[in-house]
Amino acid sequence: MKFNKLLAILAVTAGLTAGATASAKEMRLGLIVPASHEWSKAAVAMGEELKQKSNGKYSVTIFPSGQLGNEAQMLQQLQTGALDMAFMTAAEITNRVPDYSALFAPYLVKDVKQAGVLLNGPTAQKMLERLPREVGAVGVGYGVASMRLMLNAFPTNAAADLKGRKMRITPFPPVRDFYQLLGAASTPMPLTDVYDSLANGQVDGVDADMELVYRMKFYERGNTLLQSNHMMFPVVGLVSGRLWQTMSPADRDLVAGAARKHLNGLFDKYVQVEQEMEKSVQGTKVKVVKVGPEFFGNTLKQWEDIWLKRTPVLAELRREAAAIK
Ligand code: 3HB
Numbered sequence: 001m002k003f004n005k006l007l008a009i010l011a012v013t014a015g016l017t018a019g020a021t022a023s024a025k026e027m028r029l030g031l032i033v034p035a036s037h038e039w040s041k042a043a044v045a046m047g048e049e050l051k052q053k054s055n056g057k058y059s060v061t062i063f064p065s066g067q068l069g070n071e072a073q074m075l076q077q078l079q080t081g082a083l084d085m086a087f088m089t090a091a092e093i094t095n096r097v098p099d100y101s102a103l104f105a106p107y108l109v110k111d112v113k114q115a116g117v118l119l120n121g122p123t124a125q126k127m128l129e130r131l132p133r134e135v136g137a138v139g140v141g142y143g144v145a146s147m148r149l150m151l152n153a154f155p156t157n158a159a160a161d162l163k164g165r166k167m168r169i170t171p172f173p174p175v176r177d178f179y180q181l182l183g184a185a186s187t188p189m190p191l192t193d194v195y196d197s198l199a200n201g202q203v204d205g206v207d208a209d210m211e212l213v214y215r216m217k218f219y220e221r222g223n224t225l226l227q228s229n230h231m232m233f234p235v236v237g238l239v240s241g242r243l244w245q246t247m248s249p250a251d252r253d254l255v256a257g258a259a260r261k262h263l264n265g266l267f268d269k270y271v272q273v274e275q276e277m278e279k280s281v282q283g284t285k286v287k288v289v290k291v292g293p294e295f296f297g298n299t300l301k302q303w304e305d306i307w308l309k310r311t312p313v314l315a316e317l318r319r320e321a322a323a324i325k
Pocket residue numbers: 032033089145146170190191207208209211212
């Protein structure tokens with residue numbers, strides 16, 4: 001009798017211990033950007049909130065600077081379950097879901113605030129719903145980086161100055177076309193390699209944003225900062241499809257809610273930090289030249305003609321964007 005009771009107690013204790021271990025989940029989150037980037041800070045803040053709201057059931061460890069590989073590799077890891085979450089560029093998604101390219105139409109939005117409205121609008125949200133089936137990861141929300149601009153080692157006063165120049169681009173088709181139409185030599189290069197190649201003259205200029213120019217010190221290697229704000233640069237919060245399948249509806253809501261909140265927080269964040277960083281860059285030797293769509297002349301129409309055919313969803317996005325106040 002006594003022995004049986006002891007066995008029963010042991011079984012219950014073992015069950016409880018196993019239950020606690022199985023339900024405590026340390027989520028690994030990968031990013032291509034360095035720890036100082038706003039995307040990494042948002043990921044850390046999300047992790048803290050998640051830990052608190054789940055009473056310690058969920059915690060998040062971030063792996064910034066491409067420590068786990070490039071974004072294509074991270075996407076594979078999400079599919080197999082080797083990685084739990086990522087804050088990933090929409091640029092990488094275009095390689096799997098070509099419609100995502102439409103988000104990179106030049107002058108689709110005028111600033112990060114409008115980007116927030118458009119990305120939370122019906123068309124962009126519907127695109128998120130395709131991710132589980134088409135990339136094997138669940139898209140829980142959007143954020144954004146600061147607006148795209150160019151940091152060039154050569155004086156840049158007209159679009160013609162870009163002709164024949166080697167311009168670093170994030171490796172994906174819509175931006176490749178944009179620079180090719182401008183007569184530049186598009187040079188695909190992931191973020192992690194950009195500073196060195198600018199320093200050693202492998203490229204003449206870079207397609208980048210204010211945060212990279214300031215925080216990664218690209219300004220040290222530049223002559224002109226062409227502040228064109230020519231594209232938005234969305235980031236997508238992804239959760240491994242494998243992990244998602246094991247989660248309860250309540251836990252899914254918790255994780256998706258925290259991720260969406262901190263990614264969406266980036267829209268307001270950049271309204272503020274973009275300005276602060278611009279002021280700091282203006283204090284350096286780099287000449288800041290502000291330009292609008294007219295700078296690029298006929299190139300914009302050429303780009304639009306090509307991409308409206310490839311990604312018809314662009315027409316819908318343009319309509320929604322035009323309605324934003
Ligand atoms: C990029 O220029 O490739 C890039 C910029 C970001 C974040 C991620 C990638 O601000």
